[in-house]
Amino acid sequence: MRRSLLQSALVYLCALVLAVFTAGxxxxxxxxxxxxxxxxxxxxxxxxxxxxxFSRYGALLDVADGSGRRxxxxxxxxxxxxxxATAIALLVAIPAAYSFSRRKASMVLLFAFLATxxxxxxxxxxxxxxxxxxxxxxxKTITLVIVYAAMLLPFAIWLxxxxxxxxxxEVEQAALMEGASTAFTLRKVVLPxxxxxxxxxxMLSFLVAWDEFFYALIFxxxxxxxxxxxxxxxxxxxxxxxYGVIASVGVMATLPPAILAIAFxxxxxxxxxxxxVKG
Amino acid sequence: MLxxxxxxxxxxxxxxxxxxxxxxxxxxxxxxLWLSFTDTRITAIATPVHFIGLENxxxxxxxxxxxxxxxxxxxxxxxxxxxEGVLGIAxxxxxxxxxxxxxxxxxxxxxxxxxxxxxxxxxxxxxYQPDYGALNSLLYQLGLxxxxxxxxxxxxxxxxxxxxxxVWKNFPLVAYVAxxxxxxxxGDLLKAAAIEGAGPWKRFRxxxxxxxxxxxxxxxxxxxxxxxxxxxxxxxxxxxxxxxxTKTASFFIYQEYFNYLxxxxxxSYAVLVAGISAVLILAYYSVAKRQAAGGTA
Numbered sequence: 283m284r285r286s287l288l289q290s291a292l293v294y295l296c297a298l299v300l301a302v303f304t305a306g307x308x309x310x311x312x313x314x315x316x317x318x319x320x321x322x323x324x325x326x327x328x329x330x331x332x333x334x335x336f337s338r339y340g341a342l343l344d345v346a347d348g349s350g351r352r353x354x355x356x357x358x359x360x361x362x363x364x365x366x367a368t369a370i371a372l373l374v375a376i377p378a379a380y381s382f383s384r385r386k387a388s389m390v391l392l393f394a395f396l397a398t399x400x401x402x403x404x405x406x407x408x409x410x411x412x413x414x415x416x417x418x419x420x421x422k423t424i425t426l427v428i429v430y431a432a433m434l435l436p437f438a439i440w441l442x443x444x445x446x447x448x449x450x451x452e453v454e455q456a457a458l459m460e461g462a463s464t465a466f467t468l469r470k471v472v473l474p475x476x477x478x479x480x481x482x483x484x485m486l487s488f489l490v491a492w493d494e495f496f497y498a499l500i501f502x503x504x505x506x507x508x509x510x511x512x513x514x515x516x517x518x519x520x521x522x523x524x525y526g527v528i529a530s531v532g533v534m535a536t537l538p539p540a541i542l543a544i545a546f547x548x549x550x551x552x553x554x555x556x557x558x559v560k561g
Numbered sequence: 562m563l564x565x566x567x568x569x570x571x572x573x574x575x576x577x578x579x580x581x582x583x584x585x586x587x588x589x590x591x592x593x594l595w596l597s598f599t600d601t602r603i604t605a606i607a608t609p610v611h612f613i614g615l616e617n618x619x620x621x622x623x624x625x626x627x628x629x630x631x632x633x634x635x636x637x638x639x640x641x642x643x644x645e646g647v648l649g650i651a652x653x654x655x656x657x658x659x660x661x662x663x664x665x666x667x668x669x670x671x672x673x674x675x676x677x678x679x680x681x682x683x684x685x686x687x688x689y690q691p692d693y694g695a696l697n698s699l700l701y702q703l704g705l706x707x708x709x710x711x712x713x714x715x716x717x718x719x720x721x722x723x724x725x726x727x728v729w730k731n732f733p734l735v736a737y738v739a740x741x742x743x744x745x746x747x748g749d750l751l752k753a754a755a756i757e758g759a760g761p762w763k764r765f766r767x768x769x770x771x772x773x774x775x776x777x778x779x780x781x782x783x784x785x786x787x788x789x790x791x792x793x794x795x796x797x798x799x800x801x802x803x804x805x806x807t808k809t810a811s812f813f814i815y816q817e818y819f820n821y822l823x824x825x826x827x828x829s830y831a832v833l834v835a836g837i838s839a840v841l842i843l844a845y846y847s848v849a850k851r852q853a854a855g856g857t858a
Contacts, residue, residue: 293660300652304670307729310695311684325709327698374577381574385567395578397842398586402790404811405835408824409592410585432585435578464570493677495793500819511679515797518683525687532680543675547668554674554734555741555776 308536314529315339322525338530349517353531355505356513362423363498363509364491367430368484371438374431376480379442380468384454392443395436403496411500421507429497434487441486441557445479446472482549486557489539489550510535590835596828603822610825617829627830629805630813631837637724637809638788644728646781649735650773654765656736657743667740674733682797685726689713689798713799716806723798723807727791731784738780742773775852782845789838810834 285293314322315338317331344350381387410429411420419425449472457467473480495511502508508516517531543550597618600611621627656667673681688695691711700706713719746769754764792811795801801808801816808816814834817827 290660293655293658296655297660297662297666300655301666301669303729304673307684307688308672308676310688311680314687323693325693325698326701327693327695329698374581377574378578381571385571385574387571387575391575393846395582397839397846398582398590400786400842400845401586401590401838402792402811402831402834404790404792404814405593405831405838406586406589407815408596408818408828408831409589413589428581429585432581435581439578464567464574489675493679495679495796499796511677511793514677514679514683518686518797525690525693528683528687532683536676536680539675539677540672543671544668547671551671551737555738 311529311532311536314526315533316530317526319524319526335526338524338527339534341527342530342534349527349531352505352513352516353534356508356510357534359423359502359507360492360510363426363430364488366423366427367434367491368487370427370431371434371487372442372480372484375435375438375442375483376473376476377468378435378439379446380464380472382439382443383446384451392436392440395439399433399436407496407500410497414501421502421504423507425501426498426507426509429501430491430494433494433497434490437490437557438483438487441483441553442476442479444556445476445483449475482546482553485542485546486550486553489542492539593828593831593835596825597832599825599828601825601828603818603824613825617826618833620826621829621833626805627810627813630808630810633720633807634789634791634809634811637720637727637791638785640721641724641727641731641788642781642784644724645732645735645784646777648728648732650739650777652732652736653739653743654769656740670733670736672733673730676730678730678793679797681726681730682794685722685729686713686798689722713807714803716804719799719803719806723794726798727788727794731787735777735780735784738776739773742776743769746772775848779845779848779852782841782848786838786841786845789841 313329313331316334316336318333318335321328321331341347342350342353345354378387382389382392414420414425454467454471457471458464462470493511494509495515498509498512499515502512514528514531514535517528522528598612598614600613600616602608652670656663656670676684689712691697691709691714694709694712696712697706697709701709710718712722750768751764754768759767790811791809792815795807795809795812796815799807801812810830811834814827814830817823817830821827
């Protein structure tokens with residue numbers, strides 16, 4: 283249907299408002315991170331920095347610097363935690379997904395899996411905390427890896443199941459007829475075909491783990507295990523006089539997920555839409 | 562039909578997943594339930610634990626502070642998810658129109674979703690900052706306010722400001738779901754309605770909206786479940802303050818556990834919250850199942 287000039291103008295106006303609303307806060311975070319400290323305490327603000335100051339990024343990437351050490355150790359912990367949890371979740375999720383898809387495991391059970399992670403983490407936190415505390419497992423990356431793996435698992439199973447469902451079953455059946463074990467069939471027949479799905483699932487899982495805050499807040503207390511979200515909350519809660527420092531940490535923590543999200547837009551959006559709508 | 566070997570395999574393939582989930586979710590849940598009937602406290606040295614029956618629950622159900630926290634959680638959930646729904650649909654309708662830059666804008670709105678929750682909280686806290694924050698400066702320069710305000714330091718505005726930050730991060734999910742659904746609305750149907758004289762609003766209300774209602778409902782129930790658990794953004798932006806005005810249920814229980822060290826009593830609140838969540842999760846199950854069964858409404 284043709285639009286009138288007025289309608290077109292309205293569409294572009296709305297698009298502009300949406301673009302500003304969406305990009306504005308992020309753009310401002312980025313501007314703050316490279317503004318001169320004095321620019322950020324102007325009343326009212328000048329918005330455009332009088333000079334660019336990249337020193338905060340330099341400090342964050344410098345192990346000799348106090349905030350650099352905090353940032354870099356948190357970055358390392360976040361990568362290890364999210365990466366480890368994603369790997370374990372997939373390792374456990376793929377056979378389970380295969381069982382749901384090809385061995386007719388009950389969908390009610392799959393829903394029960396999903397229900398466990400939809401519950402507020404606050405209902406699990408204290409017994410977990412007590413158990414980890416008495417086992418000497420507090421403040422350890424491995425502890426977060428296990429908890430996150432459990433947290434990622436149901437969604438990973440669900441996504442993988444949906445993907446295995448649409449793979450052709452004939453090759454698998456042929457392999458099984460020939461006497462191949464299920465483990466062999468899974469490894470040699472299903473896995474190669476499901477590779478794109480595995481990549482998509484891994485990426486979404488990694489992003490969810492990268493974002494997690496609550497368990498990390500409770501289970502970690504120093505540089506050896508604190509993840510980025512906890513470190514950022516610390517930065518923000520501390521007596522920092524230069525808001526640009528907080529902004530630069532925020533930008534750094536946003537870059538990896540933002541780059542992934544933009545680069546794999548189609549993958550992620552279709553995964554998200556499917557994941558939140560289909561039952 | 563599954564053979565015996567295959568039936569055994571069905572469970573063997575599931576076993577690791579069931580083990581991990583039981584360990585990290587079921588056992589703690591049962592443990593929390595047990596704790597809720599006791600007077601346990603978090604102490605450095607072990608103290609005897611007493612079974613006290615429903616005492617914690619009797620207290621919890623009549624505790625005005627907990628009721629207030631539940632009410633705030635409800636407010637946060639309804640307003641956040643409601644706004645995300647309205648904004649999500651509006652954005653989807655816009656992004657479904659042809660215009661130059663449409664694809665760029667579709668890509669752009671994934672960014673709030675990609676921003677980590679904690680970074681989102683920190684960024685908005687900076688924006689709301691009372692002395693030098695961007696919001697104050699912007700509104701002042703536009704002539705909308707004459708004095709800087711303490712947006713999240715004032716109990717009357719704090720919760721709504723937290724909600725705005727949450728909506729900014731979460732509307733893209735609803736928008737993407739709505740957009741995907743919009744793209745399946747048959748153009749012929751809309752054209753026919755237009756020929757019969759139905760205006761744009763009427764077409765939207767009687768054709769488009771019912772068509773996308775199914776998936777939209779599912780994603781909004783999902784967002785409701787998530788919003789009801791809200792903790793992270795509160796922790797960073799306001800720590801439940803000022804004057805408890807943003808203290809939601811999860812934050813309330815967090816304090817009961819880790820500030821007041823009352824694990825027995827805290828567990829009873831946690832069980833009550835879990836009960837409400839369970840109802841929401843069952844609602845999700847029922848709408849998702851109906852959606853999967855192929856209904857469009």
